[in-house]
Amino acid sequence: MAMAPAPKLAEQLKLLIVDDNDGMRSSLRRVLQLDHYQIDEANSVAAALQRDNWSDYFAILLDRKMPDGTADELLPKVRALAPEAAVMIITGYADLESSVGALRLGAADYLLKPIEPESLRSRLRGFASLFLANRELVKRDAQLCFMVEHLPAAAAYVEIHSGEVRFNQMIEQITGYTPDRFSTKDACFELLFGDRAASIQDRYDRNLASWLDEPRRLRIQRRDGVQRIVEFRGYRYSGREVWLLDDVTDRDLHETELRIRDQAIQSVNESIVIADANQPGYPIVFVNKAFERLSGLTAAEAHGQGCNLLCGDSTDPAFDGLKQAIENHRDFRDTVQCVRADGSRFWNEISLAPVCTTFGKVSHIVAVMEDVSERIDAQNQVLQSERLAAIGEMVTGLAHESRNALQRSQACLDMLALDLEDQPEQLELTNKIRRAMDDLHRHYEEVRNYAAPINLEWRPTDVLLLIRQTWQNVEPARSGRVFQMVEAGDVCDTVCEVDEHRIEQVFRNVLENAIAACSETGRVIITLSGSNQSQEPSLQISIRDNGPGFTKESAENVFMPFFTTKQKGTGLGMAICKRIVEAHGGRIDVASHHDGGEVIIVLPQQKTRDSRTMNGS
Secondary structure (H helix, E strand, O other): OOOOOOHHHHOOOEEEEEOOOHHHHHHHHHHHHHHOOEEEEEOOHHHHHOOOOHHHEEEEEEEOEEOOEEHHHHHHHHHHHOOOOEEEEEEOOOOHHHHHHHHHOOOOEEEEOOOOHHHHHHHHHHHHHHHHHHHHHHHHHHHHHHHHHOOOOEEEEEEOOOOEEEEOOHHHHHHOOOHHHHOEHHHHHHHHHHHHHHHHHHHHHHOHHHHHHOOEEEEEEOOOOOEEEEEEEEEEEOOEEEEEEEEOHHHHHHHHHHHHHHHHHHHOOOEEEEEEOOOOOOOEEEEOHHHHHHHOOOHHHHOOOOOOOOOOOOOOHHHHHHHHHHHOOOOEEEEEEEEOOOOOEEEEEEEEEEEEOOOOOEEEEEEEEEEOHHHHHHHHHHHHHHHHHHHHHHHHHHHHHHHHHHHHHHHHHHHHHHHOOOOHHHHHHHHHHHHHHHHHHHHHHHHHHHHOOOOOOOEEEEHHHHHHHHHHHOHHHHOOOEEEEEEEOOOOOOEEEEOHHHHHHHHHHHHHHHHHHOOOEEEEEEEEEEEEEOOEEEEEEEEEEOOOOOOHHHHHHOOOOOOOOOOOOOOOHHHHHHHHHHHOOOEEEEEEEOOEEEEEEEEEOOOOHHHHHHOOO
16 A cells, blocks of 8 residues: 655645536545645536646546546546646446556546545555655756756766767867767767777777776867867766766866976975964974975974974074964064984074965965075184184284283393392292293284184195104103003004194194193003095094093083183183194094093095185185
């Protein structure tokens, strides 16, 4: 038994009763109102034909014989006026021939008088359900047709066996051909691919599974001869196929431009970082390869981290300005000290700018970074050179004037010494004054030498022989003490291109400091070994003593000008050594061990470009 439509739904259904018998119409109306249908009535054929709302009816109850006509005469007209309505013939005659005739003329069913109410209601429920289903199907079909016709892509329905194709209107916008030109599969390939049609269709037929497996891009030619790029998608079901062709020429061009831009961004030397301005902490969403080199982090490690990624434990006030610029979406440019993944610090020049959408809302923050440590070091070196030049100029003038004064003092002391020859105690006082004047003169010379430009005279020099010679030259410093120098290491080539006099000055200062640090019995160990600084052959010289070693403070400040742990001296000895070694393109450092201190010197074995530039040669 058919289910009755819901009352609210049934109230939308309307039926027509055509019968000349008032009592019959009244009885039918009372029965059908139980199912909430809307009911119209007509008492003759003429009255029925006067209606203009035939499309409203889901069912028509038609008496077979009426005074002004029969159902056989009216039925063809009713079927034409209400093709979706189910027509039921009401008759008092149960002959087979009349029933078959009514069905042939389009009747859906017939009822014999007297009418059984439940049988009538049951049959109408079936017709109502069918009518509602057909109406929903028509509605969905109309919606589907509308969607297909208004798709942004060309859509085609393909019958595989017959090869029949039906395209929507979008195909004309993409190709310039009207949909009717694409009536068959062969016509589609010929119009889309021209001379390449046969080969492409052959590949399509032979590799159908791969063609329908994923989207592929194809080059087609429009009717006007212009070539375009389309993205093809295919789907197969029940002996049919659906094609979707989307013109992606502009998208393909845009993607190509994006790839070019991405390659350009990846190839630049500056580090580029993009952060999401709408997420808490401003997580990083993109970094280029230069940033990976700068930070020591991979792109995967950087993604999702906040913009304070390189801040470390820095207390640099510039970071406060950087954070405020990020939070307030403002431009920013400054140089701050940052931290790499390995903990090393570097000077980072950061330029920050917000990126806005078309609606003016900030969506991302772009930062361009550059390691400017070398530039800052060079600037500091230039500044230091200028300061040293000023000091040198001042000290030279002061030493010149002081030398004259010292010479006059020396002459006076000489005359005074002649008068005090018979007074040994007073004569010793003049000797102390003379030694003090010599110390003062030596201090002037040390300051002048520290501040003066370092001009090197390069020549190949055996560093090991130079150390041995220097050890002999510092014999006075070892006078009265038991000292030995021990050579270690096994280096065949100990020749470096250096300024022999300057490097001897370095070795003399270091050896004298080592002797001074030891007790009455001391030992200095000299170790020479190969090194590879800046990918250039270098010689590493280790000078290690058995003294107390360096304290933390002295190790940090040993190369600072005027720093000294001695009661005498200007504290410029190791600072001068550092300048000389760096002028050669090398480096010098200190280390402290449980059994003594160590000075490590690395010298390039060949004249380096940096040293040539530094010394103006």
